[in-house]
Each structure stands twice: as C-alpha cells, then as structure tokens.
Amino acid sequence: NAGVTQTPKFQVLKTGQSMTLQCAQDMNHEYMSWYRQDPGMGLRLIHYSVGAGITDQGEVPNGYNVSRSTTEDFPLRLLSAAPSQTSVYFCASSSLRSTDTQYFGPGTRLTVL
Amino acid sequence: DAKTTQPNSMESNEEEPVHLPCNHSTISGTDYIHWYRQLPSQGPEYVIHGLTSNVNNRMASLAIAEDRKSSTLILHRATLRDAAVYYCILMNGGSWGKLQFGAGTQVVVTP
Numbered sequence: 001n002a003g004v005t006q007t008p009k010f011q012v013l014k015t016g017q018s019m020t021l022q023c024a025q026d027m028n029h030e031y032m033s034w035y036r037q038d039p040g041m042g043l044r045l046i047h048y049s050v051g052a053g054i055t056d057q058g059e060v061p062n063g064y065n066v067s068r069s070t071t072e073d074f075p076l077r078l079l080s081a082a083p084s085q086t087s088v089y090f091c092a093s094s095s096l097r098s099t100d101t102q103y104f105g106p107g108t109r110l111t112v113l
Numbered sequence: 114d115a116k117t118t119q120p121n122s123m124e125s126n127e128e129e130p131v132h133l134p135c136n137h138s139t140i141s142g143t144d145y146i147h148w149y150r151q152l153p154s155q156g157p158e159y160v161i162h163g164l165t166s167n168v169n170n171r172m173a174s175l176a177i178a179e180d181r182k183s184s185t186l187i188l189h190r191a192t193l194r195d196a197a198v199y200y201c202i203l204m205n206g207g208s209w210g211k212l213q214f215g216a217g218t219q220v221v222v223t224p
Contacts, residue, residue, distance in 0.1 A: 004156075031210050042200060042214030043157065058211065090156045094210055100147065102210060104156030 002026050004105035006091050012111045013081040021076040021108050023091030029103075030096040032074040036060065036087040037107075043090060049074055050096060081112045117201045122219040131188040133218055135201030138182045143205040146177060147212070148186050150197040157200065157214075160186065188220075196222045 007022045025032065033048035035058075045058030049068040063085060065077040074093075078085060088109050094102040118136040125131040137146065148160040161168055161175045163184075168175040174187040188195055198217040204210075 033210065035212075035214075040216070042216055043212070044214070045211055048211065059213075092156070096210075100145065100162050100204070101159045102149075102157075102212065104158065107154075107156050 004091055004093050004103050006089075006105035006108050008108060009106070010109050012113065013078075014113050015082060017081050018077070018079050019081065021078075021089055021091075021110070023074045023076065023105060024072050025074075025091075025093040025103070026072065027093060027095075027103065028071060029093035030071065031102075032068065032091065032093045033058070033102075034064070034066065034074070034076045035090045035092065036085075037090065038087050046076065046089075078110075081110075083112045086110060086112045116213075117203060117215055119199075119201050119215065119218045121216070122221065124221045124223065125188075125191045127193060127222055127224050128190050131191045131195070131220060131222075133186040133188075133199050133201075133220070134183065135185070136183045137201070137203055140181050140203060141205065144203040145205065146175065146181075146184050147202045147204055148173070148175065149200045149202065149212070149214075150195075151200070151217070152194075152197045160199070162204075191220075191222045193222050193224065196220055 004025045030051045034046040035043035037043045047066040049055045088107045091105040092102045147162040149157040151157045163175045176185045200217040
C-alpha cells in the first residue's frame with residue numbers, strides 16, 4: 001500500500017492564481033481531511049469528508065473548496081491564492097470505524113508570493 | 114472543546130525513558146486522549162490513545178490519571194528517531210475524526 005499520497009510536494013504561486021492540491025489514499029478509507037500547518041504551530045482543519053459526495057467545513061475553510069467524487073481522492077482547491085495561504089498542507093484519512101488512527105500524507109509546501 | 118496543556122520542549126538522553134505530561138483539566142467523560150507525533154518535515158503519525166485505563170503498544174505507553182485530568186506519554190527508551198513534536202489531543206465520539214492540534218512538545222534526544 002502507498003498509504004496517503006500528496007502532489008505536488010512543493011508549489012509556488014502568485015497572488016490570485018488558482019491551483020488544486022491532490023490527495024489520494026489506497027486504504028479504502030471513508031474519512032478524509034485536509035489540514036494546514038503554519039510555521040511553529042499545530043495543524044488546523046480546513047475541510048473533511050466522511051464519504052464520496054459528502055464534505056463539510058473545518059476550522060479554517062475560507063478560501064478553499066473541496067469535493068469528493070470517489071473514495072480514493074480528495075482534492076483541495078485554492079480559487080484565488082493569497083499570501084496568507086502560504087503554509088504546509090497535509091491530507092489525512094482513516095476508516096470511519098476507527099477515526100482514532102488517522103494516516104497523514106507527507107504534505108505539500110505552498111508559497112504564495 | 115476541552116483543551117490540553119503541554120510543555121514547549123523536553124530533552125532526553127538516548128536510551129533513557131521520556132515522560133511527556135499533558136494536562137486536560139476540562140476533559141469530559143466521553144473524550145478520548147490521543148497522542149500523535151510529527152517528525153521533521155513529515156506528516157503527523159498516530160502514537161497511542163486511551164479513555165480511562167493505561168495503554169501500551171509497540172511505540173509507547175499512556176498513563177492516565179485516575180481523575181483523567183492529566184496523562185503522561187512514556188517512551189521507554191528514547192532513540193534519535195524519537196526526536197519529534199508530540200501532540201496530546203482530546204477527541205470524543207462526536208468529533209468525526211476532527212483533530213485539534215495545539216503547539217505540542219518538542220522532544221530533543223541527545224546521543
């Protein structure tokens with residue numbers, strides 16, 4: 001199993017550009033989520049999904065969109081990037097039967113100029 | 114949501130035990146105590162979790178106070194690979210897997 005994979009690893013954007021951060025998992029997990037981590041801080045939840053077609057907002061959803069068309073993929077879209085969105089983004093997944101144990105991807109480091 | 118308090122950093126010598134404290138005085142009866150760790154430049158990694166009783170697994174032990182207002186993560190023999198930020202997180206059944214990370218404890222292991 002590859003586990004949770006994220007692409008790209010690094011990305012530099014200009015203010016106002018849009019992009020999609022990709023997240024995929026091969027563990028057939030129903031639950032997937034996106035977090036951001038700013039320097040020296042803990043992770044904050046952006047959006048989460050409990051299954052295909054079902055998404056909901058987390059703590060810091062503004063400026064981000066998500067959709068969940070398949071169990072495996074959970075992309076995160078930045079519609080109009082802002083410098084405040086410079087951060088490291090982590091995707092996570094878990095079984096709904098056991099959300100205690102969540103598996104995180106390696107992260108995408110995003111810089112918005 | 115109930116919050117946790119952890120020391121900013123702790124140091125340990127290699128092959129010695131490490132005791133990481135966490136205070137959670139406002140914990141509710143349905144809150145589970147979770148520990149995750151984050152190695153440098155990696156995503157967080159699940160370590161252990163418990164409700165009332167002490168728990169052991171291959172990575173660590175979790176000791177929970179009788180009143181559940183504090184807990185301690187125990188790394189029995191620290192290795193250089195255990196150098197990471199350790200997060201103590203409370204989560205109840207209604208959280209739907211939503212983890213609330215604080216700043217955590219930076220563990221430094223010296224050879």
